[in-house]
Amino acid sequence: MQRRRFWGWGYENAGPEPSELAAVAAALGPLLGMQDVQRTPPPSLEELELRPPRVSAPPALQRIITGDAFERAAHSYGKSYRDLVRAFRRDFSNPPDLVAVPENEDDIRALLDFCASSQIAVIPYGGGSSVCGGVEPDVGAAFAGTLSLDLRRLDRVLEIDRTSRAARIQAGVLGPRLEQQLAPAGLSLRHFPQSFEFSSLGGWIATRSGGHFATLYTHIDELVESLRLVTPIGTVETRRLPGSGAGPAPERLFIGSEGVLGVIVEAWMRIFERPQFRASFSARFGDFVGGAEVVRQLAQSGLHPANCRLLDPLEALLNGAGSGDRAVLLVGFESADHPLDAWLTRALELSRAAGGEVAEDAIRLRRDEPGERQGDAGAWRSAFLRAPYLRDELVALGVFVETFETAVTWDRFRVLYEAVLGAAHEAGGGAGHKCVVTCRITHAYADGVAPYFTVLAPARRGAELEQWTDVKTAITGAMLRHGGTTTHHHAIGRDFLPFYQRERSDGFSLALTAAKRALDPTGVLNPGVLLDSGP
Numbered sequence: 001m002q003r004r005r006f007w008g009w010g011y012e013n014a015g016p017e018p019s020e021l022a023a024v025a026a027a028l029g030p031l032l033g034m035q036d037v038q039r040t041p042p043p044s045l046e047e048l049e050l051r052p053p054r055v056s057a058p059p060a061l062q063r064i065i066t067g068d069a070f071e072r073a074a075h076s077y078g079k080s081y082r083d084l085v086r087a088f089r090r091d092f093s094n095p096p097d098l099v100a101v102p103e104n105e106d107d108i109r110a111l112l113d114f115c116a117s118s119q120i121a122v123i124p125y126g127g128g129s130s131v132c133g134g135v136e137p138d139v140g141a142a143f144a145g146t147l148s149l150d151l152r153r154l155d156r157v158l159e160i161d162r163t164s165r166a167a168r169i170q171a172g173v174l175g176p177r178l179e180q181q182l183a184p185a186g187l188s189l190r191h192f193p194q195s196f197e198f199s200s201l202g203g204w205i206a207t208r209s210g211g212h213f214a215t216l217y218t219h220i221d222e223l224v225e226s227l228r229l230v231t232p233i234g235t236v237e238t239r240r241l242p243g244s245g246a247g248p249a250p251e252r253l254f255i256g257s258e259g260v261l262g263v264i265v266e267a268w269m270r271i272f273e274r275p276q277f278r279a280s281f282s283a284r285f286g287d288f289v290g291g292a293e294v295v296r297q298l299a300q301s302g303l304h305p306a307n308c309r310l311l312d313p314l315e316a317l318l319n320g321a322g323s324g325d326r327a328v329l330l331v332g333f334e335s336a337d338h339p340l341d342a343w344l345t346r347a348l349e350l351s352r353a354a355g356g357e358v359a360e361d362a363i364r365l366r367r368d369e370p371g372e373r374q375g376d377a378g379a380w381r382s383a384f385l386r387a388p389y390l391r392d393e394l395v396a397l398g399v400f401v402e403t404f405e406t407a408v409t410w411d412r413f414r415v416l417y418e419a420v421l422g423a424a425h426e427a428g429g430g431a432g433h434k435c436v437v438t439c440r441i442t443h444a445y446a447d448g449v450a451p452y453f454t455v456l457a458p459a460r461r462g463a464e465l466e467q468w469t470d471v472k473t474a475i476t477g478a479m480l481r482h483g484g485t486t487t488h489h490h491a492i493g494r495d496f497l498p499f500y501q502r503e504r505s506d507g508f509s510l511a512l513t514a515a516k517r518a519l520d521p522t523g524v525l526n527p528g529v530l531l532d533s534g535p
């Protein structure tokens with residue numbers, strides 16, 4: 001069994017090659033003006049002094065509850081920049097008191113009963129890839145203790161309804177194991193967030209995650225047919241329906257509820273035949289905003305490309321998909337049913353008409369072959385999958401590295417884009433420090449777009465968390481001022497709550513609070529996430 005790192009991304013024995021690390025360290029001079037960088041080694045378990053658990057498991061639950069130091073350390077944080085900074089500081093001062101690994105729904109019911117009657121906060125935990133403080137047991141002083149409820153043992157595809165093309169799947173399954181179980185039937189959920197390797201179905205649903213479909217099925221929401229949850233007052237199950245006009249949609253109350261209303265235990269998911277036909281191309285544009293105009297046209301064309309990602313020149317360069325002087329647009333179509341020649345032809349027409357340069361060898365039209373895995377798209381894809389490992393290494397080298405994403409209607413896109421670039425440079429740089437800001441478009445809609453910014457700067461050693469707050473406040477403030485949302489697909493957690501509170505209406509806050517009180521009367525489920533903390 002490979003063991004995952006308790007402090008960061010991936011398996012203990014995986015990670016970048018020494019040559020990759022040397023290349024990263026060497027690039028920091030020219031890119032960020034950082035010379036003689038010092039690498040902080042990752043923490044070891046022996047270096048940590050974990051606070052003794054403040055509560056203990058009742059005998060009946062000891063089978064599924066542990067106070068093991070590795071498990072407690074591994075459940076202390078998610079995988080955000082703030083989390084990594086504190087891990088590298090060896091700051092594990094607030095671990096969960098207990099970690100539970102239930103085997104079934106009855107176990108979860110018993111755990112919720114125990115926690116509700118003992119005033120112990122429960123933090124549902126899927127893959128632990130939260131980047132917004134969603135799994136951190138930071139619940140305030142009103143609770144006797146905290147329990148991280150890890151769903152990893154609920155990891156099976158239970159049933160496949162081939163006729164309706166749907167599958168009943170347990171919530172704790174991580175991406176690769178989910179796909180492994182669907183593959184023999186020629187099926188796939190086709191939901192591939194960048195965190196796919198170490199994130200779970202329940203986590204995707206609880207956070208409304210965004211997958212690889214750049215248009216149409218951008219969020220997991222569209223793939224959920226029905227849900228089953230265990231709440232402190234009992235089980236809630238929604239009906240399997242392709243659509244319904246019977247009042248507000250019940251499953252939509254729970255999709256995005258981030259563990260505050262109940263524990264998602266399984267879901268019927270809409271699934272797909274594995275694609276056989278693929279078509280793709282990449283186009284180069286003089287500037288990012290010009291490329292974005294083609295993304296708008298594609299999103300409004302009804303062609304529904306599976307991939308429609310625009311990288312600004314530097315983003316393309318850093319991901320090996322361009323030379324750094326042009327924006328690169330990656331477009332891909334996929335189908336299990338029909339050839340895609342007509343779709344490709346029309347998308348090429350739109351791109352070229354808007355001044356996009358498309359080299360003949362950048363066009364691929366294949367059957368049964370992953371056409372996207374070569375050329376610009378292939379380079380971008382492999383860099384995309386390696387990025388989380390390299391991100392941890394950058395933090396070790398003292399680089400501030402964080403991503404900020406949003407969504408905005410097309411009419412306000414350009415102003416928002418420029419305002420965010422300005423805010424990012426101002427807050428991320430300063431005091432003679434270089435700051436690099438890149439942008440890519442990750443998802444596109446007929447009425448708007450989701451831009452995704454990456455900020456790289458020398459970290460203010462010792463004051464990284466303050467630096468994060470400054471940059472986050474400046475960038476998300478600019479996003480909200482210019483019509484954007486706090487997040488397009490990274491969820492709210494604890495870290496983004498102040499921004500979320502600025503964008504939601506009072507009436508909706510009241511309704512959400514009332515739902516929370518009704519389903520979780522003692523307030524033990526993930527306190528401080530989505531709503532202010534407090535029993």
Ligand SMILES: Cc1cc2nc3c(=O)[nH]c(=O)nc-3n(C[C@H](O)[C@H](O)[C@H](O)COP(=O)(O)OP(=O)(O)OC[C@H]3O[C@@H](n4cnc5c(N)ncnc54)[C@H](O)[C@@H]3O)c2cc1C
Pocket residue numbers: 078079080123124125126127128129130131134135151171172192193194195198199200201202203204205206207208209210211257258259260262263264265387388489490491493526529
């Ligand atoms: C490198 C990296 C890349 C990422 N890329 C993407 C991306 O491409 N798209 C994207 O959308 N996000 C991305 N994320 C963010 C993160 O992966 C998503 O939010 C993901 O959906 C979280 O899933 P998880 O299983 O890891 O959930 P966790 O981190 O374990 O939990 C997230 C939240 O959901 C709650 N929760 C988890 N499971 C359940 C359950 N069964 N029932 C109720 N509540 C539950 C938790 O309490 C917590 O509030 C990325 C993160 C990292 C670190």
